[in-house]
Amino acid sequence: MNRHHWTVLATAGVALLSAGAIAFVAWAPGDTPDSTPTTPPVRVVLPGRPGESAAVSDSDQVRAPDGSAYNSIDVAFAQMMIAHHAQAIEMAGLATGRAGAAEVRNLAGRISAAQQPEIDVLRSWLRDRGKPESDPGHDHAGMPGMQTASAIGELTAARGADFDRRFVTMMIAHHRGAQQMAGDLLRGGTDQRLSEIANEMAVEQGSEIRRLDDLSLNG
Structure with missing residues (x-):
């Protein structure tokens, strides 16, 4: 998955984070991407290096380069x-x-x-x-x-x-x-x-x- 494809995911229930990660958002029936989601982002997709798989993390536990x-x-x-x-x-x-x-x-x-x-x-x-x-x-x-x-x-x-x-x-x-x-x-x-x-x-x-x-x- 490259960065140019992330905006497509945003219309399908995914919010982009400033760190270059993707937070999945759950919309209740009747919600739209333009409405306020009923639940906050709970998981984050962190893109890997070229050829590597993306990793999934809790939204409040993003990892820095040093692992913290x-x-x-x-x-x-x-x-x-x-x-x-x-x-x-x-x-x-x-x-x-x-x-x-x-x-x-x-x-x-x-x-x-x-x-x-x-x-x-x-x-x-x-x-x-x-x-x-x-x-x-x-x-x-x-x-x-x-x-x-x-x-x-x-x-x-x-x-x-x-x-x-x-x-x-x-x-x-x-x-x-x-x-x-x-x-x-x-x-x-x-x-x-x-x-x-x-x-x-x-x-x-x-x-x-x-x-x-x-x-x-x-x-």
Whole structure:
């Protein structure tokens, strides 16, 4: 079966997946390919190499080239966390020349140092699976903890104690959002490495939230 024939199968009760696989969908009597199926995809056909037979797998257990299993929740987490971390790094970078307290500048530096390597790992994870770094269908602005453009603008314009106050408040909210996203991944993802990353991330950002809380209490 070659890729040019897959679209024909889609009209016979088969849905195409972005990974180049085919998920079989069950339509109830009276359903059509243009209607919403009554049951979700449950099996996936993964094309083999030329001359090899296709393999069938559970839709939430697609195999990566290294043999690890992953699903759409894993992919969405990696894509969205790249954008989420990027905003945290943007906010942390503003502390240089704006923060009034040395403690805020130091913590901002630690945040950047911790999150950039995580972005690199997530990019590599997506690249190894042939996935794009971002999905236009994802609403990055609506992710938990993401700060609005106007809030970032106000932070950029702030100086001294005003910057410190805004930075602490915004970064606590941002970190809590990342923890929520990590929890969603741990509940629904299947990739073991990503689960480890999400767990480490939640612990690390919890520690930073406590430091930020201490700064806000002392400010």
